[in-house]
Amino acid sequence: MLEYAKIDTGFKDKIASRPGGERVKNCYLCGTCTAGCPVSSLRNEYSPRRFMRMILLGMKEEVLSSPEIWQCSQCHVCVAHCPQDVRFADIIRILRQMSVEEGYAPGDMLKKVEDIDVDLRKQRIALVEELTKEMSK
Ligand code: SF4
Ligand code: SF4
Structure with a gap:
């Protein structure tokens, strides 16, 4: 309201x-x-x-x-x-x-959320790498 x-x-x-x-x-x-x-x-x-x-x-x-x-x-x-x-x-x-x-x-919120975003991007790279491993064989 x-x-x-x-x-x-x-x-x-x-x-x-x-x-x-x-x-x-x-x-x-x-x-x-x-x-x-x-x-x-x-x-x-x-x-x-x-x-x-x-x-x-x-x-x-x-x-x-x-x-x-x-x-x-x-x-x-x-x-x-x-x-x-x-x-x-x-x-x-x-x-x-x-x-x-x-x-x-809190003062460290920006940094904490940025760290989460970096971790998620790293996880995605690793998971896609895993998925595409077979393709290069
Ligand atoms: S798309 Fe742009 S103009 Fe439309 S509601 Fe969102 S911010 Fe506003
Ligand atoms: S489209 Fe992406 S950048 Fe825009 S509000 Fe949604 S999550 Fe945020």
Whole structure:
């Protein structure tokens, strides 16, 4: 629910002032980002479009305290699909930085999530290598 006392009307401007967030106000909430997002397809709670709506409404506290901002895998599919070049993957990166800066998430959260992503990529390389071993024989 929208709590007017908590609304920060300058939230989108703060995002727009950081590298990668410049086009945040160009979003017209079409939902193309959510439709193509591989995390959204596995997890109903995760919706780039919903985050964009909350950002445009100024729901800073709800956005920065949401555990869902850490679910993005930074695949950039949303960036490739967006008709307005909003660059949602970069906006998520900014939201994470803000979340840590403003004390909603612990200081080492960015590093921990980055480590998980590196581990997953390593695992994928190893598993695909295993799968393709037979091909080179
Ligand atoms: S970020 Fe782009 S794809 Fe997503 S809702 Fe906004 S305009 Fe549509
Ligand atoms: S970068 Fe994040 S939000 Fe964008 S499509 Fe990939 S997982 Fe979804």
